[in-house]
Structures are given as structure tokens and as C-alpha cells.
Amino acid sequence: METIDCAVIGAGVVGLAVARRLAMAGRDVVVLEAEGSIGNHTSSRNSEVIHAGIYYPTGSLRARLCLAGKHALYRYCSERGIAHRRIGKLIVATAENEIPTLRKYQQQGERNGVGDLVWLERDRVAALEPNVVAVAGVLSPSTGIIDSHGLMLAYQGEAEDHGAVIAFHSPVLGGAVTGDGVVLDVGGVEPMQLRARVVVNAAGLKAPSVARSIAGVAAGSIPPQHYCKGHYYALTGKSPFGRLIYPVGSGLWHGVHVTLDLAGQVKFGPDLHWQDDLDYSFDETRAASFYAAIRHYYPGLRDGALQPGYTGIRPKITSKGEPAADFLIHGPSEHGVAGMVNLYGIESPGLTSSLAIADHVARLLGLA
Numbered sequence: 009m010e011t012i013d014c015a016v017i018g019a020g021v022v023g024l025a026v027a028r029r030l031a032m033a034g035r036d037v038v039v040l041e042a043e044g045s046i047g048n049h050t051s052s053r054n055s056e057v058i059h060a061g062i063y064y065p066t067g068s069l070r071a072r073l074c075l076a077g078k079h080a081l082y083r084y085c086s087e088r089g090i091a092h093r094r095i096g097k098l099i100v101a102t103a104e105n106e107i108p109t110l111r112k113y114q115q116q117g118e119r120n121g122v123g124d125l126v127w128l129e130r131d132r133v134a135a136l137e138p139n140v141v142a143v144a145g146v147l148s149p150s151t152g153i154i155d156s157h158g159l160m161l162a163y164q165g166e167a168e169d170h171g172a173v174i175a176f177h178s179p180v181l182g183g184a185v186t187g188d189g190v191v192l193d194v195g196g197v198e199p200m201q202l203r204a205r206v207v208v209n210a211a212g213l214k215a216p217s218v219a220r221s222i223a224g225v226a227a228g229s230i231p232p233q234h235y236c237k238g239h240y241y242a243l244t245g246k247s248p249f250g251r252l253i254y255p256v257g258s259g260l261w262h263g264v265h266v267t268l269d270l271a272g273q274v275k276f277g278p279d280l281h282w283q284d285d286l287d288y289s290f291d292e293t294r295a296a297s298f299y300a301a302i303r304h305y306y307p308g309l310r311d312g313a314l315q316p317g318y319t320g321i322r323p324k325i326t327s328k329g330e331p332a333a334d335f336l337i338h339g340p341s342e343h344g345v346a347g348m349v350n351l352y353g354i355e356s357p358g359l360t361s362s363l364a365i366a367d368h369v370a371r372l373l374g375l376a
Contacts, residue, residue, distance in 0.1 A: 012038050015192060015204035017180050017218055019043075020051035021156065021362050022354055023210035024163035029366035031170035033375045035206070039172060040194060042179035042214075047160045050212050051359065053288070053320030055240075055267045055275070057252065058082070058092065058152035059357040062099075062117035062125070063262070069335040070357065071120045073368060077361035078150065081159075084363060090158045091270050097151035097252040100133060100142035102304045106256040107144055113256075114146045124149050139248040140305050151252060155270055156359060163362075180211070185224025185345050192222075208369055209350040213286065213323045219343075219350050229343040231325035231336060231352050238278020239290060240317040241298050247274045248308065255305050264301040275317055276302055282328045288319045325353035337365070339372035349373060 016027045019041035031037045043049075058078055064071035085092040101110040117125050128136070128145040136147070164174065175194075183192040190207045194200050211218045216233040219225050253266035267275045276298060281291070295314055302309050326333045336352035343350065349369050358365070 009201045009203055011203040014206040015040055016208045016210055018210040018212055019046045019174055020212050021047060021160050021359050022365055024160055025362040025366040026208050026210055026369050027172045028163045028167040029370050031167045031172040037172040039174040040178045040180055041174060041176050044176050046164055050323060053318060056154055056156045057267060058154050059360045060122050060148045060151045061120050062113055062122055066119045073361040073364040074357040075121050077364035080363040088162050090162055091155040092152055094152040095251050097148040097254060098137060098145050099254045100140060100145045100305050101256050102142050104143055109256045110144055110146055137249060139308055140253055141307055142305060180218055182221040190348060206347040215352050225345055226343045229338055234324035234327050235283050236322040236324045237281040237283055237319050239294050239319050240275045240277035241314040242317040243274035244313050244315055247272050264298055290316050290319055292316055322355040323353055337368060
């Protein structure tokens, strides 16, 4: 059995950021990825937004790591020439009864340290976004968009430059905690066992099941695993918006919002659809609900202007009807295994937070 220093399970944006961080700290890193390329799931099926950190509970990991990660990510992209744009976001209330919720968003963001939010009355919203109908808005200048694949390639390249190796088609099928590390059963064309002194479980959608497959990880520390699919529709023609547009949310959902990619393509989404498996199929019957939701703030949306785009799945650790959980990043104090970190429920703002998450993992491993 081969013994390795560090195994990172998963080559999504967070796994790659962690691999980069550990490799730059001088550790020998092997990334075990079940698929044939990087970022095949949540990391490449999202809105590609750099989030400001507005909505999350104050003091939560999601709030703290989003804010730190946002600043780190803008610096990183600027220094390395990764395509991004600080495009800004406008959160809009379309009716008077939504204004109190909009005020709460602004107050929550300010409590979280987002210090650049601007309240806009109806006329200023119309001046900024003539095609949006709203009674008030909150402008978030520090929200942006990014080339997520370019970011992952940069993380991968720096990790490899510092000696990390990525093993594709290498799913972790199980394992066991031993006195001198964690033995991992790795599948693929040539199945093998590896003993790793350090293991970081960044398996995204499958992180809870990976942890459950490793004997010796405290079962009570492992959260449930749920899948929540979101559909994205693309708008045909030229963009009628200059920035991202988010409606005031309803209950536990922030609503169908407008995102733009770096080529100027408008996307609407995501919606919410709970399911039991990793099914990325696109349900075109959802179009009617999209038209209705979008026309609350963009009444000029033409019939037939929406085209099916893609779907993504959020790695949920709470079930339907429950509030979104905080990131769970468990070190030895939570599960009792020396040298192991499990990352659960790393949905949005995971991409924005990726560099900060990597630093947090390094601290848990005593590498800060």
C-alpha cells in the first residue's frame, strides 16, 4: 500500500483551492477526482457570481468566508489575469409591501461588513435600469461575475506548479481510519488503496456519502445529503440590463434573478426543485413559471424570448422547507480523526469563498 502525504477528494473549485493552498504550504498533495476533468458538477453549473455577502446570518461561516473570499478573489483575478467584472447587483422591490424585506437585506449586509450598499428610490432604479420596474432598490457595487472555469484552471495550474498531482477517474469508494492515517479505497481502471496522513473531503454533492463510507468517522458528525436542482433559462437577443438584477425573495428562496456572463448573455434562474438523485435533465414545462416570475420586475419580457439553458444542483444538508444550513467544515474536534477535514453543504457562496475556505482548512490542519 502506498502512503501519501495529503489526499484531497474532489477537483471542484473548492477542492482545487484547497490543493493549491496545501501544495503552496509545502505539502505533497494528490487530488482524487471521480470524473475525467475538473469541476464537472456544482462548480461549473452555477451563476458564476462573485457574491458580496449580503444575505447570510451574521457571524456564520458563509458570511465570514464570503466576505474574506470576495476580497481575496478580486485580488487573485486581477493579479493573474482571470476574466472577471465587478458588474454590480441591484436588488429590487416591485411592490410597497416588499420594502421592509429590502431594508432588512441592506441592514443584514451592513451587519456582515458589506459597507458599500446604496439605497435607491424608484426614480434612481429607473435611471440605472430603465427596463426594470420597481418601487425601490439596493445597489451592491461589489457583486461581480467571473469565468469559473478559468479560475479552476488557475488553481489547478498553481497546485501542479507546487507539486500537486490530480488523479482523474479515481473515485473514493470507502476507507478506514487507522493509527497512522486514513486508508482510502480508490476505484477506477486500476483500483488501489492509499494511506494518507491528511485527508480533505471536498467531494461536494457526495461529501456526506464519502464521509459515511470511511470507517472511523463519527457517524453523528455527518449531515444528511440532499439535492436541489435549479434551472437556468437564457434570454435571446441583446441584454436589456446593465447589471445583475435580484428580486426580493419569497420565504427561503431569493427568486428567479438575472445574471450576465462575461460575453453579455443574460441568464434567468435558478428555481428550486428537490430530487433524490443527480439528474441534470431540463424540465421545459417550467417556462411558464419563469415568465411569470421575471415579469414582476421585467414586464417587457417577450413571449418566446426564453430558451432552455442548463441545470445545476446544490449540495444541500437540510431538507425541503428548512432554512439553508451554514457551511459545515469539520476538523478533528468534530469527528475525532486527526488530519482530516470534511466540507459539507458548500453551496453558494462556495465559489466566492473558495480561497478563504482553503485558508480555513489550512488553519484546521495547523498549516496557517
